[in-house]
Amino acid sequence: MKLKNQKELFQLPEDIHYLNGxxxxxxxxxxxxxxxxxxxKKRNPTQITPADFFSxxxxxxxxxxxxxxxxxxxxxxxxxxxxxxxxxIQNLPKDNGTNALVVSDEFxxxxxxxxxxxxxxxxxxxxxxxxxxxxxxxQEWNKQIIDSINDDTAVILMSSIHWTDGTLFxxxxxxxxxxxxxxxxxxxxxxxxxxxxxxxxxxxxxxxxCAGYKWLMGPYSIGLAYxxxxxxxxxxxxxxxxxxxNAQKFSSLTKYVDDYSxxxxxxNMGEFSNFNLLPMLNAAIEQILKWDPSNIQSYCDQxxxxxxxxxxxxxxxxxxxxxxxxxxxxxVLPEGVDSQLALQKFEENRIFVSVRGKAIRIxxxxxxxxxxxxxxxxxxxxxxxxxx
Numbered sequence: 375m376k377l378k379n380q381k382e383l384f385q386l387p388e389d390i391h392y393l394n395g396x397x398x399x400x401x402x403x404x405x406x407x408x409x410x411x412x413x414x415k416k417r418n419p420t421q422i423t424p425a426d427f428f429s430x431x432x433x434x435x436x437x438x439x440x441x442x443x444x445x446x447x448x449x450x451x452x453x454x455x456x457x458x459x460x461x462x463i464q465n466l467p468k469d470n471g472t473n474a475l476v477v478s479d480e481f482x483x484x485x486x487x488x489x490x491x492x493x494x495x496x497x498x499x500x501x502x503x504x505x506x507x508x509x510x511x512x513q514e515w516n517k518q519i520i521d522s523i524n525d526d527t528a529v530i531l532m533s534s535i536h537w538t539d540g541t542l543f544x545x546x547x548x549x550x551x552x553x554x555x556x557x558x559x560x561x562x563x564x565x566x567x568x569x570x571x572x573x574x575x576x577x578x579x580x581x582x583x584c585a586g587y588k589w590l591m592g593p594y595s596i597g598l599a600y601x602x603x604x605x606x607x608x609x610x611x612x613x614x615x616x617x618x619x620n621a622q623k624f625s626s627l628t629k630y631v632d633d634y635s636x637x638x639x640x641x642n643m644g645e646f647s648n649f650n651l652l653p654m655l656n657a658a659i660e661q662i663l664k665w666d667p668s669n670i671q672s673y674c675d676q677x678x679x680x681x682x683x684x685x686x687x688x689x690x691x692x693x694x695x696x697x698x699x700x701x702x703x704x705x706v707l708p709e710g711v712d713s714q715l716a717l718q719k720f721e722e723n724r725i726f727v728s729v730r731g732k733a734i735r736i737x738x739x740x741x742x743x744x745x746x747x748x749x750x751x752x753x754x755x756x757x758x759x760x761x762x
Contacts, residue, residue: 377669380740383661391746394726396537396565396702396737399591401654408657409593412650424624427616427647434656438598440663442563442582443573447637450599451646455564456483457611458583458599459531461641462560463491465608471497471528471557477519478503479731481537484562488531497528504541508706512697516544520551527557534566534582538730539704540737542697549578558604564588564597568659569674569701569739571667574600581605589701589739591662592655596648601638610634614644665740674738675700681736681747688758704733711757719753 384400386392392400401409415421435449452458474488478501492499502522505514523530530552535542545561552559560581563572567582568589574582582600586592601608610617617640619633620626634640646652662670678700685692689708692698707713716734720727725746728735738746 375666375669377665377673377740379673379743380665381743384741386741389724391723391725391742391749393736393738393742393746393750394728395569395739396588396735397726397728398587398594399589399739400741401593402591402658402661404661405591405593405654405657408653409650412653416649422649424622426649428622430652430656431642431647434598434652434659437656437659437663438600441659441667442567442600443575444600445637447635447639448600448602450601450638450641451643451648451652452583452597452599452641453595453643454483455481455562455583455585455597456487457643458581458597458641459484459487459560459562461599461608461611462581462583462601462605463487463529463531464611465605466491466529466558468495471526471555473498473500473526474528475500475502475519475522475530475532477501477515477532477536477543479536479538480531481533481562481564484531484533484560488529508691510694512541512693515541516547516697519543520547523548523551523555523557525555527552527555529558529560531560532562534561534563534572535570535699535702537562537565538735539693539733540565540699540702540735541693542699545572545577545579549576553578565702566699567667568662569667569670570699571671574602586651586655586658590655591658593651596651596655598655599638599641601641603637605641606637608640610640610642612644614642614646616644616646617642670740671700673740674742677738677742677744677747678703678736680744681751684751684754688754690754701739702735702737704730704735706733708758715760716754716757719757723749723753725750725753 435446438449439446505511558580563582564585567584580602586597587594691706
């Protein structure tokens with residue numbers, strides 16, 4: 375299915391060019407309405423029944439399962455990516471290899487969590503650096519990652535795409551190599567899941583963690599995580615009553631039990647039925663399922679083609695198609711072009727992007743149009759003219 379522009383489903387101002395979905399997604403109208411309805415419902419608490427503590431959460435878990443190809447019982451509702459990553463990392467086996475792997479410039483939450491685990495468990499943290507050469511960079515980086523996984527590898531923690539520049543990582547090949555060497559595979563999907571198709575089964579992922587406010591199109595402070603059956607007997611970060619096997623029997627809560635909810639239910643955050651944020655995130659994921667992430671990629675690919683051609687023809691660096699996400703990618707300015715001048719010009723022309731590392735990060739979605747791309751190209755042309 376070929377998607378057309380979906381800008382009418384959002385409420386972005388007409389006078390801005392928002393190419394910054396990797397920073398934070400705008401709210402869909404349907405998501406905003408779900409949040410308002412939820413707030414109004416709390417006016418009268420008699421409208422919230424004991425069953426409501428669990429029913430909407432189950433729908434959300436099922437919908438996320440459809441998105442990443444896993445059973446609902448292997449999904450946990452989390453408050454943040456750091457929470458989800460730490461839940462997985464603290465349950466890593468201690469006798470499974472001497473090294474942990476990360477890629478260079480990994481998002482800080484993942485890096486800090488695995489660094490602490492290494493320090494506490496006498497493991498060596500190995501950083502797989504991006505190639506210095508920009509020619510064939512994505513392909514070479516993937517090769518280095520795969521070649522680094524061996525019998526000494528306890529775990530590799532990495533983002534599904536690089537969060538600063540959109541480099542595509544071959545998750546299937548990496549997952550396969552991990553399983554061949556009994557290494558665990560933890561993925562931060564925050565910057566791709568919802569806009570780029572992913573399958574936790576075919577990629578052999580042990581934990582996939584996603585904040586909800588970027589490409590899942592939801593509100594801040596709620597997210598979702600998949601945990602494989604390998605982690606089903608782990609220790610959660612908190613002992614919430616809601617995660618115990620008898621939680622839905624309100625009259626028997628003080629008949630304390632040792633067992634948790636099945637699957638990954640033990641990793642749910644406390645108060646996971648969040649009556650305001652949960653309906654919003656669910657409304658967002660339902661819309662994503664209707665769109666299908668593969669269609670979102672196709673739309674962004676087609677939309678960005680004039681920009682990519684311009685960049686390649688005028689001395690900018692952008693990763694080649696096979697190793698670049700289409701919804702998020704970084705560009706490096708030609709030598710001699712002042713990045714601060716570029717940012718100033720973007721701001722003056724109401725173009726919203728981010729700077730991450732050495733790259734200017736462009737991130738787009740179905741709310742973007744040809745006008746956004748044309749405006750960006752026009753400003754880049756002006757910047758090059760001033761350089762000359």
